Amino acid sequence: MHPAGTPRHVLFLNWRDTRNPEGGGSEVYIERVAAELVRHGHQVTLFCAAHEAGPAEETNEAGVRLVRRGGRHTVYAWAALSYLAGLVGLGPLSARRCGRRPQVLVDVCNGLPFLAPLWSRRPVLMLVHHVHRQQWPVVLGPRAARFGWWVESWLSVRVYRHCRYVTVSEATRAELATLGVAPERVAVVHNGTPQLPPTDAGRAPYPLLVALGRLVPHKRIEVALRTVAALSGELPELRLVVAGQGWWESHLRQLAGELGIADRVEFRGYVTEEEKADLLAAAWVALTPSLKEGWGLTIVEAGAAGTPTVAFRNAGGVAEAVVDGRTGLLAEDVDDYIARVRDLLCDDEMRQGMGAAARAHAASFTWPAAGERFAALVTTGVVARAEELPAEACYLVP
The missing domain is CATH 3.40.50.2000 (Glycogen Phosphorylase B;)
Structure with a gap:
């Protein structure tokens, strides 16, 4: 077992990044937390879908390495294949180029998960911003919506049954409990408040x-x-x-x-x-x-x-x-x-x-505080097996 505080290579799997034209608050959260992990001494890679606004690979100003492959629907398969084949700096064949292999995977579920526990033997942390029960019928047709909800509410819960979860609010923690995810397995790490640039703008003279x-x-x-x-x-x-x-x-x-x-x-x-x-x-x-x-x-x-x-x-x-x-x-x-x-x-x-x-x-909500909490999740006994852990410990199961 790694001692607490040992720097690790953390791999985030997310469908988008902040430069993606369809990126939103979820992507801001991932990249700000990733930047905080770098500040704590960790190596961080973000794997996401490719798009015209960003190159296939780059390292951002915070020191987070971004790898972009696949599209809106194929990014999930690309992540698994890239990891298993050692492509794009994620697997064993490219370890000398990229540094050590990822030791912790953060699987970000925006409705559909990457199912990382099925293809990686590394510890997986499941990150869920919210449950999509109401959104599936709004975004997709009836059949596709039923399939999406089945993946999120039934398949995903079983694939990640040995994993620790993290979410951004107590409301989502409670929703996950209705799907069978025990609340004690779910850590809440709130968003920080982005610091906006200074402005001289005043209130509009009209509503x-x-x-x-x-x-x-x-x-x-x-x-x-x-x-x-x-x-x-x-x-x-x-x-x-x-x-x-x-x-x-x-x-x-x-x-x-x-x-x-x-x-x-x-x-x-x-x-x-x-x-x-x-x-x-x-x-x-x-x-x-x-x-x-x-x-x-x-x-x-x-x-x-x-x-x-x-x-x-x-x-x-x-x-x-x-x-x-x-x-x-x-x-x-x-x-x-x-x-x-x-x-x-x-x-x-x-x-x-x-x-x-x-x-x-x-x-009252800061990114350093969010990063401190997230760093604790990936450094405190993260690779220990379940039978080695006390019941109250906040660990992941490989």
Whole structure:
């Protein structure tokens, strides 16, 4: 068994990276935690799908090596084959070029896992941001959705039955328990709050809403559009900026036209970190109408700018990212969501008070703290066998 604190080579398996046009909060989490592990002295490789925005292999500024192979659906097979064949610096044939072989694998499940325990004898840590029970029917057709849910809820639970899990919220930890994953096997490592660039932007002189994220069906930007339509009569200067990109954008633009609010909604597309900082500082309220989030990174980003958020109570980890009634408001349904947004827009004192509380709440989550917790998971007896461990130990089983 390796002594605690021994540097290791950690291999993250994730479908995307932050340079991928479809990357989101999950990818930010992986790369920020990976950077912290490098800071703790570990060697880190991230294997993900290839895309035109990034080379096949590179080492980023934080010292994390990225290997990109396969596509949206084939990245899973590429990971297994690359590892077993010793290609792209992951297996034994390239050990001299890349350094030692990975000693710990972090298998990131975004609905579909990499099934690493079936093809690697190394310890595997299963990382789950949230359970996709509600999202499968929204994203896929009925048959494909049933298959996806079967993989996530039945097959995956059995393949990883000897592995330790990590997730980003207590809400997901509770959801995993409903699938048969014992809570004591699941460690919670919260997101840190990304530090936005400094900005001189002030609050907009008119009611401004912002919705930040990928434009895909389960983000439910439609709710943000319907909120603007419902409140525009009472608030004639109301505007919404939708920042993000995705294949659902054409549908959203069409809906904005049908609702008669096309002139009130700006689809900003991809925004730089500087543009995001300006936008969040200018907004009165941030909208997160997602069907489900493991945590809600954009919520704490908005909070760091002093902007409260309105989200749905039953949307997973957002109920931890938003402290209801203190840093923002949580709604029960669409009508309630519209009402909660109206409350914040029309009550300056409440909105400003929640914005100040949101800033303090966001500051309590840091990436160094997340990295410290994650580093403990991969260094404390990570290669010990189950029969060697005390019941209370936080270990992985190879």
